[in-house]
Amino acid sequence: MTGELSAMPDIDPASLFVTRTAKPKVPPPAKALVFGHTFTDHMLAIPWSQSTGWQAPQIRPYGPLHLEPSSTVLHYAQTLFEGMKAYRDKTGKVTLFRPDMNMKRMNKSAARIALPTFDGDALLDCIKTLIRLDAHWIPQEVGHSLYIRPTLIGTQKAIGVNPPNEALLFVICSPVGPYYPTGFKPVSLMATTEYVRAAPGGTGGYKLGANYAPGVVPQKEAAKLGYSQNLWLQGPEHYLTEVGTMNLFVVLRKNDGGVELVTPPLDDVILPGVTRDSVLALARDHASGKQPIAGMTGKLEVSERPITMKEVKEKAEAGNLLEVFGTGTAAIICPVNRIGYMGKDINVPAGQSGIGDLAKAFLQEIQGRQMGTIPSEWSVIVSE
Amino acid sequence: MTGELSAMPDIDPASLFVTRTAKPKVPPPAKALVFGHTFTDHMLAIPWSQSTGWQAPQIRPYGPLHLEPSSTVLHYAQTLFEGMKAYRDKTGKVTLFRPDMNMKRMNKSAARIALPTFDGDALLDCIKTLIRLDAHWIPQEVGHSLYIRPTLIGTQKAIGVNPPNEALLFVICSPVGPYYPTGFKPVSLMATTEYVRAAPGGTGGYKLGANYAPGVVPQKEAAKLGYSQNLWLQGPEHYLTEVGTMNLFVVLRKNDGGVELVTPPLDDVILPGVTRDSVLALARDHASGKQPIAGMTGKLEVSERPITMKEVKEKAEAGNLLEVFGTGTAAIICPVNRIGYMGKDINVPAGQSGIGDLAKAFLQEIQGRQMGTIPSEWSVIVSE
Numbered sequence: 001m002t003g004e005l006s007a008m009p010d011i012d013p014a015s016l017f018v019t020r021t022a023k024p025k026v027p028p029p030a031k032a033l034v035f036g037h038t039f040t041d042h043m044l045a046i047p048w049s050q051s052t053g054w055q056a057p058q059i060r061p062y063g064p065l066h067l068e069p070s071s072t073v074l075h076y077a078q079t080l081f082e083g084m085k086a087y088r089d090k091t092g093k094v095t096l097f098r099p100d101m102n103m104k105r106m107n108k109s110a111a112r113i114a115l116p117t118f119d120g121d122a123l124l125d126c127i128k129t130l131i132r133l134d135a136h137w138i139p140q141e142v143g144h145s146l147y148i149r150p151t152l153i154g155t156q157k158a159i160g161v162n163p164p165n166e167a168l169l170f171v172i173c174s175p176v177g178p179y180y181p182t183g184f185k186p187v188s189l190m191a192t193t194e195y196v197r198a199a200p201g202g203t204g205g206y207k208l209g210a211n212y213a214p215g216v217v218p219q220k221e222a223a224k225l226g227y228s229q230n231l232w233l234q235g236p237e238h239y240l241t242e243v244g245t246m247n248l249f250v251v252l253r254k255n256d257g258g259v260e261l262v263t264p265p266l267d268d269v270i271l272p273g274v275t276r277d278s279v280l281a282l283a284r285d286h287a288s289g290k291q292p293i294a295g296m297t298g299k300l301e302v303s304e305r306p307i308t309m310k311e312v313k314e315k316a317e318a319g320n321l322l323e324v325f326g327t328g329t330a331a332i333i334c335p336v337n338r339i340g341y342m343g344k345d346i347n348v349p350a351g352q353s354g355i356g357d358l359a360k361a362f363l364q365e366i367q368g369r370q371m372g373t374i375p376s377e378w379s380v381i382v383s384e
Numbered sequence: 385m386t387g388e389l390s391a392m393p394d395i396d397p398a399s400l401f402v403t404r405t406a407k408p409k410v411p412p413p414a415k416a417l418v419f420g421h422t423f424t425d426h427m428l429a430i431p432w433s434q435s436t437g438w439q440a441p442q443i444r445p446y447g448p449l450h451l452e453p454s455s456t457v458l459h460y461a462q463t464l465f466e467g468m469k470a471y472r473d474k475t476g477k478v479t480l481f482r483p484d485m486n487m488k489r490m491n492k493s494a495a496r497i498a499l500p501t502f503d504g505d506a507l508l509d510c511i512k513t514l515i516r517l518d519a520h521w522i523p524q525e526v527g528h529s530l531y532i533r534p535t536l537i538g539t540q541k542a543i544g545v546n547p548p549n550e551a552l553l554f555v556i557c558s559p560v561g562p563y564y565p566t567g568f569k570p571v572s573l574m575a576t577t578e579y580v581r582a583a584p585g586g587t588g589g590y591k592l593g594a595n596y597a598p599g600v601v602p603q604k605e606a607a608k609l610g611y612s613q614n615l616w617l618q619g620p621e622h623y624l625t626e627v628g629t630m631n632l633f634v635v636l637r638k639n640d641g642g643v644e645l646v647t648p649p650l651d652d653v654i655l656p657g658v659t660r661d662s663v664l665a666l667a668r669d670h671a672s673g674k675q676p677i678a679g680m681t682g683k684l685e686v687s688e689r690p691i692t693m694k695e696v697k698e699k700a701e702a703g704n705l706l707e708v709f710g711t712g713t714a715a716i717i718c719p720v721n722r723i724g725y726m727g728k729d730i731n732v733p734a735g736q737s738g739i740g741d742l743a744k745a746f747l748q749e750i751q752g753r754q755m756g757t758i759p760s761e762w763s764v765i766v767s768e
Contacts, residue, residue, distance in 0.1 A: 036454070036543035043453055065458075066448040069427055069556045070420070074449075074537055077461035077593035078600075114600040149543060153458055154597075159420035159533060159558070161596050161629060163604065172453045174543070192585075199583030201576075203598045209461035210594035212545050213538075214587045216462075216498040220547065245545060 008053025011046055011118045011169075013125035018042075018133065021061035030139040033177040035330070036147070040134035044126055044171040047155075048116045051165075057126045059133060062172065068157045072164045078154030079209035080109035083329045084274075085145040085176075086131050086382060088138040089372050094131060094382040096148075097370045099124050101274045106150060109206040114163035115152050123150070127171055128382045134173055135383060142371070143178025147330075179331040184354030186337035187326075189231040189243060190222035191309060193342065197232035197242055198269045204241070205268040212245070219244065227340055229326075238309040240264055246326030246334060247276035250307055251358050253320040258299040261358065265304045275327040278369075278378065279362050280304070296361050309341055316346045323356030324348045332370075333363040392437025395430055395502045395553075397509035402426075402517065405445035414523040417561040419714065420531070424518035428510055428555040431539075432500045435549075441510045443517060446556065452541045456548045462538030463593035464493035467713045468658075469529040469560075470515050470766060472522040473756050478515060478766040480532075481754045483508050485658045490534060493590040498547035499536050507534070511555055512766045518557055519767060526755070527562030531714075563715040568738030570721035571710075573615040573627060574606035575693060577726065581616035581626055582653045588625070589652040596629070603628065611724055613710075622693040624648055630710030630718060631660035634691055635742050637704040642683040645742065649688045659711040662762070663746050664688070680745050693725055700730045707740030708732045716754075717747040 021041045028038055039062050046057045072078045082102040088094050103120025110117045127148065131138075138146040150171045154164030195218040198204020203211060218230050229244035241264055242248055250262045261283050266272055283302045285291040315321040324336040337350040350356055355363070368374030405425045412422055423446050430441045456462045466486040472478050487504025494501045511532065515522075522530040534555045538548030579602040582588020587595060602614050613628035625648055626632055634646045645667050650656050667686045669675040699705040708720040721734040734740055739747070752758030 034542075039454060062453070064450040064452050067451055068448050069446070069535070069554055070423060070558075074457060074463055075465050075533070075535060075593055076596035076600075077463060078597045079458055079461060081459050112601060113597040114604060149459070151453070151459060158418075161600060161603075163600055170453055174454075194585060196583055196585035199580055199586065201578060201580035202583065202586070208597065209459055210597055212460035213462045213497040213592065213594055216460075216545060216547055217496060219545075220498060 011054045011057060011122040011126065013057065013122050013129070015056040016059065016126055016129060017056060018059040018129070019061065027137045027175060030141045030144050030175075030177060033139070033175055035176050036174050038174055040137040040146070040173040040175070042130060042134055044130045046126070046169040048167040048169065049165060054116070054118060059130055065168070065170070067155060070157050070159050071154070072156045072159065073153035075159055076154070076161055077208070077210045078113060078115060078164055079151065080106065080113065080115065080207055081149060081151040081209065082106050082207060084148045084150075085329060085370070086138055086148060087145050087370050087372070088135065088140050090140060093372065093384050094135050094138060095370070095372060096380045096382055098274050098278070098378045099127070099380055101277065102150070105207055105272060106152065109208055110152055112203060112206045113208060115154055116167050118169070123169070130171060130173065131382050137173065137175050139175055139177070145176055147174045147176045149174065179334075184335060186335040186350040186354050187228035188226070188338040189229050189336055189340065190225055190227035191231040191233055191238070191339055191341040192218055192222070193233060193238070194218070195230070196234060199234070200267070200269055202269070204270060205266060205272065207271060215245070225340065231339055233309065234269060239306050240309065240312065241270055243326035243334070243336070246328035246331065247271065247273040249279065249325050249327060250312060250321070251323035251356065252315050253322055254301070258301055259322065259358070260301045260303055262303045262305060262307050264306055273327055275329060275332060275366065278366055279327055282362060282365050293361050293365055296358070312339070313341065313346055316348070321346070321348060323350070323358055325356065325359040332366055333359050335359050395438045395441060395506040395510065397441065397506050397513070399440040400443065400510055400513060401440060402443040402513070403445065411521045411559060414525045414528050414559075414561060417523070417559055419560050420558050422558055424521040424530070424557040424559070426514060426518055428514045430510070430553040432551040432553065433549060438500070438502060443514055449552070449554070451539060454541050454543050455538070456540045456543065457537040459543055460538070460545055461592070461594045462497060462499060462548055463535065464490065464497065464499065464591055465533060465535045465593065466490045466591060468532045468534075469713060469754070470522055470532060471529050471754050471756070472519065472524050474524060477756065477768050478519050478522060479754070479756060479763045480766055481764075482658050482662065482762045483511070483764055485661065486534070489591055489656060490536065493592055494536055496587060496590045497592060499538055500551050502553070507553070514555060514557065515766050521557065521559050523559055523561070529560055531558045531560045533558065563718070568719060570719040570734040570738050571612035572610070572722040573613050573720055573724065574609055574611035575615040575617055575622070575723055575725040576602055576606070577617060577622070578602070579614070580618060583618070584651070584653055586653070588654060589650060589656065591655060599629070609724065615723055617693065618653060623690050624693065624696065625654055627710035627718070627720070630712035630715065631655065631657040633663065633709050633711060634696060634705070635707035635740065636699050637706055638685065642685055643706065643742070644685045644687055646687045646689060646691050648690055657711055659713060659716060659750065662750055663711055666746060666749050677745050677749055680742070696723070697725065697730055700732070705730070705732060707734070707742055709740065709743040716750055717743045719743050
């Protein structure tokens with residue numbers, strides 16, 4: 001899609017220049033962290049223009065962007081982002097979790113809304129430099145991490161609905177605490193039949209800003225009814241798609257006594273989540289016997305297949321709905337204990353500890369790989 | 385939706401303060417204008433916060449906004465806008481066209497994505513002050529106008545997907561030339577079966593930034609195939625919905641020899657366009673005999689009803705597809721002469737002058753009311 005730009009300069013980590021802040025801040029105590037409210041001393045910014053391609057990456061003090069009021073991002077939602085986490089263990093080693101997945105997805109998102117694509121490895125190189133510079137901001141406490149937010153916006157200074165002739169890629173970093181500071185807390189879902197998150201032919205399969213603003217009011221309405229999040233459905237069949245801003249998994253007991261782990265197929269409607277992909281990979285390696293998950297016994301069938309509310313309801317009534325959980329970078333695994341649907345509640349077992357056995361097993365497997373206690377090629381070293 | 389904020393200050397035109405630019409620019413010659421590229425000397429800005437409500441409106445020199453990189457508009461597409469035009473006649477009188485419709489729609493858009501609502505009359509008051517200050521920027525040439533772009537963005541400085549605790553309403557103004565500088569030029573449409581603009585339960589009925597970025601790539605793909613714009617379809621029935629960023633009208637010859645003017649019903653999927661509403665009102669007043677349109681003879685039936693590509697194709701094959709046109713603030717009326725659908729072209733009559741009789745009649749009626757040659761309550765005086 002950006003073939004016409006192929007001769008233009010791509011992101012070049014060798015031309016990265018760093019301007020250090022003159023006023024370094026003191027990172028707040030880990031306990032005081034609120035998600036997304038605190039940012040580190042520095043940010044990465046890489047301008048792009050149609051006539052020059054990607055310009056020299058800059059690491060500079062965290063601070064405001066000066067955007068013309070005509071900037072297309074402010075009018076036409078020319079924005080996309082990624083969410084990834086850096087972890088620091090007790091030895092000081094800093095790692096990222098599957099960052100190549102984020103770079104690939106970011107490029108897919110960019111192509112979908114005619115923003116410039118780029119060399120993902122080159123961007124990752126620049127991000128690593130930024131993380132190393134602000135590494136002392138990464139809390140070392142278990143479950144804590146540095147949330148990294150690469151963002152790409154259209155900055156054309158003229159209000160036309162076109163591929164923008166200017167863009168800005170920036171990366172900011174926010175130290176974050178654990179999603180469950182006081183033990184697991186399963187969430188309740190409101191299966192909305194009034195709003196949709198995405199439709200076939202739309203943008204649900206891409207991490208675009210445009211997918212997020214429309215979800216806030218449905219979320220408020222769910223909260224008013226006493227539910228934590230929306231369960232997004234699709235089509236007159238009420239196919240399950242996503243949970244709030246997370247992917248969705250359902251665990252069913254089969255007629256033969258086996259267990260089926262179900263997640264809806266992507267089909268360009270569902271966000272290709274990194275955690276979703278990780279759960280599927282772990283589950284398939286377990287199911288095939290390649291790498292059994294500790295403590296997980298019995299037969300497991302892994303299905304990427306459509307699943308309707310009718311099926312979920314019937315399975316629940318028959319006592320065969322075992323678990324429901326969301327997956328995402330923020331919570332990793334988020335257990336569900338209740339689904340409101342068409343005026344009635346479907347109860348979902350969530351175990352005595354607030355999380356089902358399968359959900360807990362996946363959480364431990366992923367956390368172990370993120371924190372380095374389980375060696376894995378998914379963990380990418382930033383600094384030792 | 386903002387009931388909890390009802391005790392907070394609304395927009396107050398009495399507290400508006402004006403900072404004039406120290407460096408006024410010289411408006412470019414009308415002939416040199418390119419849509420959305422030139423902005424006037426001043427802009428209007430009205431900050432809002434959850435704790436203070438709407439703050440004092442400011443008119444200040446046009447210039448960059450200083451936005452934190454964490455501003456939610458940059459991540460989650462918390463943005464909506466309006467497009468309206470001010471006209472200046474030869475006597476210097478400045479008018480707006482149905483601005484109350486824009487204020488109402490802007491509030492509906494705000495409520496849909498949990499941005500703060502406001503007193504539309506109060507905002508309009510402030511906009512009128514801005515227009516009077518920069519009135520010398522409005523070209524007096526026929527067909528020229530000042531395009532006014534009110535925009536509302538979420539500026540919360542923390543990256544959470546929530547109703548933002550800060551927002552900014554700003555208004556910028558751009559002098560624009562006529563849409564057809566050298567006579568009518570009908571456009572060709574590519575009826576896309578690959579992409580959708582909006583779906584039931586989505587945001588198609590609101591003027592949100594989120595509806596625009598996703599349309600750029602489909603538009604590029606239509607252009608590659610030799611079409612000017614996309615014709616957006618909906619559902620397996622291929623209902624016609626919109627054209628590019630315009631509403632859509634189809635003119636059919638009925639079996640009884642009468643003429644039917646068809647536009648799809650809003651149904652929360654289609655943008656409630658001001659020009660769409662104006663065409664419908666003019667057509668209904670003509671049909672009822674209340675106010676016949678000059679030169680329009682014969683019976684006219686006005687229908688807001690669903691219409692499928694199957695029907696359009698069949699009518700065209702029978703010689704009963706008389707006209708297709710888009711309506712919007714930029715072009716007012718945009719005639720269509722060809723629709724690409726499922727690999728074949730449907731030809732649409734567009735008249736010898738490039739515009740059909742009905743389309744031309746509506747254009748003249750609306751332009752007359754905008755320019756003041758046809759007295760109308762739709763024309764609102766800004767300054768005499």
